[in-house]
Amino acid sequence: MPSVSNLIQQLKASPTLALNTKAKSMKASGKDIINFGVGEPDFGTHSSIIDEAIAALKAGKTKYGPAGGSLPLRTAITQKLKNENQMDFEANEVVVGMGAKEILFHTFLSLLNPGEEVIIPNPFWVSYKDQVAAAHGTPVMVGMQKDGQPDLEEIKTKITSNTKVIVFSSPNNPSGVTYSETTLLGLIEIAQKHDLWVISDEIYERMVFDQKHVSVLNLRPEIKERCVLINGLSKGYAMTGWRVGYAAGPTSIISLIKKLQSHSSTCIPPFIEAAAIKALDAGPSLMSEHMNTLNERRKLAMQLVSEIPGAGFIEPKGAFYLFVDISKVTSDSFAFSNYLLENFYVAAVPGEAFGTPGFLRISYAVDTQTLKSGIQKLKEALESYES
Ligand SMILES: Cc1ncc(COP(=O)(O)O)c(C=O)c1O
Incomplete structure (x- = not known):
């Protein structure tokens, strides 16, 4: 065989x-x-999202869509990022794929050359490590402190000439911990000092309790040049099975992810796009x-x-x-x-x-x-x- x-x-x-x-x-x-x-x-x-998908199906939205997401969907995402997260992105700085999981995988594939290292603080979402390895990168784990925040000092000791990326989710899966401003600022400083990419996975941003969601991009908007923001509709809209995820970042990386989309899933189904726009336009109150x-x-x-x-x-x-x-x-x-x-x-x-x-x-x-x-x-x- x-x-x-x-x-x-x-x-x-x-x-x-x-x-x-x-x-x-x-x-x-x-x-x-x-x-x-x-x-x-x-x-x-929500039933209004389901109804929108059914209407789109009946209206014949059953063909291929543009690779990486249609302009109306990417525009709806930029509007969401502006209104809800106070972040400025253009539609060509956004790419949509089959869930944040696929988008993340394509992000690692687009960023990494063989053997380049990715810092992954513990505890980490299960797929980071294997996706990095599948993209020919080397995952580098960092310990958790007692309060669930990553150990910034340990991260500094693990930076080598091969380090390329830091990836984390805040709110964190599995701990539910949200990274403090001190942690986020520390990560930004490390990324800037060592010229690293930051992948900020914010898929749980809507599920933040007794406080407001804060992103690295809110604390230091200039990090945008080296940051890939990951998000999607799975958790915040209870749409896990619809498979809608997206990345926002510099066009240098977004265009590569889009190229990969064009050779893999191509697009999310257009009738799901219609439902996703409906969800994004409705906002968090839904x-x-x-x-x-x-x-x-x-x-x-x-x-x-x-x-x-x-x-x-x-x-x-x-x-x-x-x-x-x-x-x-x-x-x-x-x-x-x-x-x-x-x-x-x-x-x-x-x-x-x-x-x-x-x-x-x-x-x-x-x-x-x-x-x-x-x-x-x-x-x-x-x-x-x-x-
Ligand atoms: C931290 C984190 N990132 C990304 C994902 C992927 O989400 P999806 O592919 O459903 O958009 C998950 C799903 O569990 C997650 O927990």
Whole structure:
């Protein structure tokens, strides 16, 4: 048999998707599974967005669209960035693709030459590391401080002549931590000093509680020349299955991403474009009720986990995750996550998936009763676990 790519063979499939698949197959076999592993809101897409997509389908928007997104969609994105984020982008500084995941992958492919290094602070979103490796880059991990902020001093020690990019998400997946202004300013300073690109993944910007979302681009607009902003409609509009993601940045990089789009997915479906424009034009108020619900669940999750002896967490200010510190019970969170699923039928992603063993990521985008019984089971599992 002919051989396959050594590089791609070495990559790991997404651990969050793998956990979901296992949880779903246990559910299909009749087990009453509580799934804290999901990375998507439990509420549905707003009916006005669905109606728009149906109308666009009926109007015949079923052909190819322009690679990297139509002008009306990219214009709607620039308007959104201006009105909501106080950022100035032209439509030719925006590219749209099949979810932020694809856009990120194309960003790494467009930025990296073989062996160039990408700084990835822990805990990191699962796909950064493997996407960098698949793009022939070298992921360089950096430790997390006790407050969940990246260790800026450690980053400085890890910069080499091969360092090219710093990538992070704030609000952070998996911790829900939002990077402080000190952290963001520190990252900007490092990027400027060492002539690095900054990839700022802001996909959870709408899910920020009791504070306002702040981007590196708000603190230092001049970083725009070296910054790729990543965002999409998956989380903020509960549109994970629609696959709408985008990047905004200098045309030097956006044009390369667009070129890759033209050779891969080409475009998102035009009827989905119509729905995306509808969503962007509606703005954050469309989903604000759901964001309030998420905030209530966040508070409940924190209260319930704080009552578990031996468990801790860093207060999440954004996203919909609680990153539970179980290191007093075990540092092998991978084994514990299996124990929890197989014996208590609760799925939660082990910290190893995010480069941080000794933690479990709980998604609190579930109804209150599920949240309560799942955390009760987590408590029982931690009490009974023998490592
Ligand atoms: C931090 C982060 N970035 C990007 C994505 C990708 O989002 P999508 O491809 O659904 O737009 C996710 C999804 O979980 C995420 O958590």
